[in-house]
Amino acid sequence: MGTLKHKDYSGTVEYNENDNCLFGKVIGMNKNVITYEGKTVEELKADFEAGIDLYLESCLERGVKPQKPYSGSLNIRIPSELHSQLALKAQMTGRSINAIIKDLLTSKQDLLNA
Known part of the structure:
Protein backbone atom coordinates (compact mmCIF):
# COMPACT_ATOMS: atom_id res chain seq x y z
CA MET A 1 0.00 0.00 0.00
CA GLY A 63 -16.72 29.15 8.80
CA VAL A 64 -15.57 25.86 10.28
CA LYS A 65 -11.97 25.12 11.19
CA PRO A 66 -10.72 22.18 9.08
CA GLN A 67 -9.77 19.08 10.99
CA LYS A 68 -6.05 18.49 11.05
CA PRO A 69 -5.03 14.96 10.13
CA TYR A 70 -3.39 14.51 13.54
CA SER A 71 -3.82 16.62 16.66
CA GLY A 72 -0.25 16.29 17.93
CA SER A 73 -1.49 14.60 21.08
CA LEU A 74 -0.50 10.97 21.65
CA ASN A 75 -1.36 8.66 24.54
CA ILE A 76 0.93 5.65 24.96
CA ARG A 77 1.19 2.83 27.49
CA ILE A 78 4.66 2.07 28.81
CA PRO A 79 5.99 -0.09 31.65
CA SER A 80 5.85 1.62 35.05
CA GLU A 81 9.65 1.36 35.45
CA LEU A 82 10.20 3.28 32.22
CA HIS A 83 7.62 5.86 33.31
CA SER A 84 9.49 6.23 36.60
CA GLN A 85 12.82 6.70 34.78
CA LEU A 86 11.29 9.36 32.53
CA ALA A 87 9.77 11.19 35.49
CA LEU A 88 13.09 11.15 37.36
CA LYS A 89 14.98 12.42 34.30
CA ALA A 90 12.37 15.16 33.83
CA GLN A 91 12.66 16.26 37.44
CA MET A 92 16.47 16.22 37.37
CA THR A 93 16.66 18.28 34.18
CA GLY A 94 13.77 20.64 34.87
CA ARG A 95 11.97 19.50 31.74
CA SER A 96 8.64 17.83 31.12
CA ILE A 97 8.23 14.15 30.30
CA ASN A 98 6.62 15.24 27.02
CA ALA A 99 9.70 17.29 26.07
CA ILE A 100 12.02 14.36 26.78
CA ILE A 101 9.91 11.91 24.76
CA LYS A 102 9.63 14.41 21.90
CA ASP A 103 13.42 14.79 21.81
CA LEU A 104 13.93 11.02 21.91
CA LEU A 105 11.47 10.44 19.07
CA THR A 106 12.92 13.29 17.01
CA SER A 107 16.43 11.88 17.39
CA LYS A 108 15.18 8.53 16.05
CA GLN A 109 13.03 9.95 13.25
CA ASP A 110 15.19 8.22 10.64
CA LEU A 111 13.64 4.94 11.85
CA LEU A 112 10.22 6.24 10.78
CA ASN A 113 11.48 7.10 7.30
CA ALA A 114 13.02 3.67 6.67
Missing part, protein backbone atom coordinates in the same frame (compact mmCIF):
# COMPACT_ATOMS: atom_id res chain seq x y z
CA GLY A 2 1.33 3.43 -0.91
CA THR A 3 0.47 6.92 0.25
CA LEU A 4 -0.37 10.26 -1.33
CA LYS A 5 0.35 13.69 0.17
CA HIS A 6 -1.35 17.06 -0.42
CA LYS A 7 -1.50 20.17 1.82
CA ASP A 8 -0.41 18.38 5.03
CA TYR A 9 -2.87 15.53 4.42
CA SER A 10 -1.89 11.94 3.61
CA GLY A 11 -4.00 9.24 2.05
CA THR A 12 -3.87 5.54 1.33
CA VAL A 13 -3.54 3.92 -2.08
CA GLU A 14 -5.31 0.59 -2.49
CA TYR A 15 -6.41 -1.57 -5.40
CA ASN A 16 -9.74 -3.33 -5.91
CA GLU A 17 -9.16 -6.25 -8.25
CA ASN A 18 -12.90 -6.86 -8.82
CA ASP A 19 -13.53 -3.29 -10.03
CA ASN A 20 -10.06 -2.83 -11.52
CA CYS A 21 -9.93 0.47 -9.63
CA LEU A 22 -7.55 2.34 -7.35
CA PHE A 23 -9.05 3.91 -4.23
CA GLY A 24 -8.14 5.33 -0.85
CA LYS A 25 -9.04 7.58 2.02
CA VAL A 26 -7.36 10.38 3.94
CA ILE A 27 -5.49 9.10 6.99
CA GLY A 28 -5.87 10.45 10.51
CA MET A 29 -9.27 12.12 10.30
CA ASN A 30 -11.84 10.80 12.74
CA LYS A 31 -14.68 13.34 12.33
CA ASN A 32 -14.68 13.59 8.53
CA VAL A 33 -14.04 11.05 5.81
CA ILE A 34 -12.45 11.95 2.49
CA THR A 35 -12.36 9.13 -0.06
CA TYR A 36 -11.16 9.09 -3.65
CA GLU A 37 -10.77 6.73 -6.58
CA GLY A 38 -9.45 6.44 -10.10
CA LYS A 39 -8.69 3.99 -12.89
CA THR A 40 -5.12 5.31 -13.18
CA VAL A 41 -2.59 6.72 -10.73
CA GLU A 42 -3.07 10.14 -12.32
CA GLU A 43 -6.86 9.96 -11.84
CA LEU A 44 -6.38 8.79 -8.26
CA LYS A 45 -4.02 11.68 -7.44
CA ALA A 46 -6.34 14.21 -9.07
CA ASP A 47 -9.38 12.91 -7.15
CA PHE A 48 -7.37 12.84 -3.89
CA GLU A 49 -6.25 16.46 -4.31
CA ALA A 50 -9.72 17.59 -5.44
CA GLY A 51 -11.30 15.91 -2.40
CA ILE A 52 -8.99 17.72 0.01
CA ASP A 53 -9.41 21.04 -1.80
CA LEU A 54 -13.21 20.65 -1.76
CA TYR A 55 -13.15 19.80 1.95
CA LEU A 56 -11.03 22.88 2.75
CA GLU A 57 -13.25 25.14 0.60
CA SER A 58 -16.36 23.75 2.30
CA CYS A 59 -14.89 24.44 5.74
CA LEU A 60 -14.02 27.99 4.70
CA GLU A 61 -17.52 28.64 3.31
CA ARG A 62 -19.15 27.34 6.50
Whole structure:
Protein backbone atom coordinates (compact mmCIF):
# COMPACT_ATOMS: atom_id res chain seq x y z
CA MET A 1 0.00 0.00 0.00
CA GLY A 2 1.33 3.43 -0.91
CA THR A 3 0.47 6.92 0.25
CA LEU A 4 -0.37 10.26 -1.33
CA LYS A 5 0.35 13.69 0.17
CA HIS A 6 -1.35 17.06 -0.42
CA LYS A 7 -1.50 20.17 1.82
CA ASP A 8 -0.41 18.38 5.03
CA TYR A 9 -2.87 15.53 4.42
CA SER A 10 -1.89 11.94 3.61
CA GLY A 11 -4.00 9.24 2.05
CA THR A 12 -3.87 5.54 1.33
CA VAL A 13 -3.54 3.92 -2.08
CA GLU A 14 -5.31 0.59 -2.49
CA TYR A 15 -6.41 -1.57 -5.40
CA ASN A 16 -9.74 -3.33 -5.91
CA GLU A 17 -9.16 -6.25 -8.25
CA ASN A 18 -12.90 -6.86 -8.82
CA ASP A 19 -13.53 -3.29 -10.03
CA ASN A 20 -10.06 -2.83 -11.52
CA CYS A 21 -9.93 0.47 -9.63
CA LEU A 22 -7.55 2.34 -7.35
CA PHE A 23 -9.05 3.91 -4.23
CA GLY A 24 -8.14 5.33 -0.85
CA LYS A 25 -9.04 7.58 2.02
CA VAL A 26 -7.36 10.38 3.94
CA ILE A 27 -5.49 9.10 6.99
CA GLY A 28 -5.87 10.45 10.51
CA MET A 29 -9.27 12.12 10.30
CA ASN A 30 -11.84 10.80 12.74
CA LYS A 31 -14.68 13.34 12.33
CA ASN A 32 -14.68 13.59 8.53
CA VAL A 33 -14.04 11.05 5.81
CA ILE A 34 -12.45 11.95 2.49
CA THR A 35 -12.36 9.13 -0.06
CA TYR A 36 -11.16 9.09 -3.65
CA GLU A 37 -10.77 6.73 -6.58
CA GLY A 38 -9.45 6.44 -10.10
CA LYS A 39 -8.69 3.99 -12.89
CA THR A 40 -5.12 5.31 -13.18
CA VAL A 41 -2.59 6.72 -10.73
CA GLU A 42 -3.07 10.14 -12.32
CA GLU A 43 -6.86 9.96 -11.84
CA LEU A 44 -6.38 8.79 -8.26
CA LYS A 45 -4.02 11.68 -7.44
CA ALA A 46 -6.34 14.21 -9.07
CA ASP A 47 -9.38 12.91 -7.15
CA PHE A 48 -7.37 12.84 -3.89
CA GLU A 49 -6.25 16.46 -4.31
CA ALA A 50 -9.72 17.59 -5.44
CA GLY A 51 -11.30 15.91 -2.40
CA ILE A 52 -8.99 17.72 0.01
CA ASP A 53 -9.41 21.04 -1.80
CA LEU A 54 -13.21 20.65 -1.76
CA TYR A 55 -13.15 19.80 1.95
CA LEU A 56 -11.03 22.88 2.75
CA GLU A 57 -13.25 25.14 0.60
CA SER A 58 -16.36 23.75 2.30
CA CYS A 59 -14.89 24.44 5.74
CA LEU A 60 -14.02 27.99 4.70
CA GLU A 61 -17.52 28.64 3.31
CA ARG A 62 -19.15 27.34 6.50
CA GLY A 63 -16.72 29.15 8.80
CA VAL A 64 -15.57 25.86 10.28
CA LYS A 65 -11.97 25.12 11.19
CA PRO A 66 -10.72 22.18 9.08
CA GLN A 67 -9.77 19.08 10.99
CA LYS A 68 -6.05 18.49 11.05
CA PRO A 69 -5.03 14.96 10.13
CA TYR A 70 -3.39 14.51 13.54
CA SER A 71 -3.82 16.62 16.66
CA GLY A 72 -0.25 16.29 17.93
CA SER A 73 -1.49 14.60 21.08
CA LEU A 74 -0.50 10.97 21.65
CA ASN A 75 -1.36 8.66 24.54
CA ILE A 76 0.93 5.65 24.96
CA ARG A 77 1.19 2.83 27.49
CA ILE A 78 4.66 2.07 28.81
CA PRO A 79 5.99 -0.09 31.65
CA SER A 80 5.85 1.62 35.05
CA GLU A 81 9.65 1.36 35.45
CA LEU A 82 10.20 3.28 32.22
CA HIS A 83 7.62 5.86 33.31
CA SER A 84 9.49 6.23 36.60
CA GLN A 85 12.82 6.70 34.78
CA LEU A 86 11.29 9.36 32.53
CA ALA A 87 9.77 11.19 35.49
CA LEU A 88 13.09 11.15 37.36
CA LYS A 89 14.98 12.42 34.30
CA ALA A 90 12.37 15.16 33.83
CA GLN A 91 12.66 16.26 37.44
CA MET A 92 16.47 16.22 37.37
CA THR A 93 16.66 18.28 34.18
CA GLY A 94 13.77 20.64 34.87
CA ARG A 95 11.97 19.50 31.74
CA SER A 96 8.64 17.83 31.12
CA ILE A 97 8.23 14.15 30.30
CA ASN A 98 6.62 15.24 27.02
CA ALA A 99 9.70 17.29 26.07
CA ILE A 100 12.02 14.36 26.78
CA ILE A 101 9.91 11.91 24.76
CA LYS A 102 9.63 14.41 21.90
CA ASP A 103 13.42 14.79 21.81
CA LEU A 104 13.93 11.02 21.91
CA LEU A 105 11.47 10.44 19.07
CA THR A 106 12.92 13.29 17.01
CA SER A 107 16.43 11.88 17.39
CA LYS A 108 15.18 8.53 16.05
CA GLN A 109 13.03 9.95 13.25
CA ASP A 110 15.19 8.22 10.64
CA LEU A 111 13.64 4.94 11.85
CA LEU A 112 10.22 6.24 10.78
CA ASN A 113 11.48 7.10 7.30
CA ALA A 114 13.02 3.67 6.67
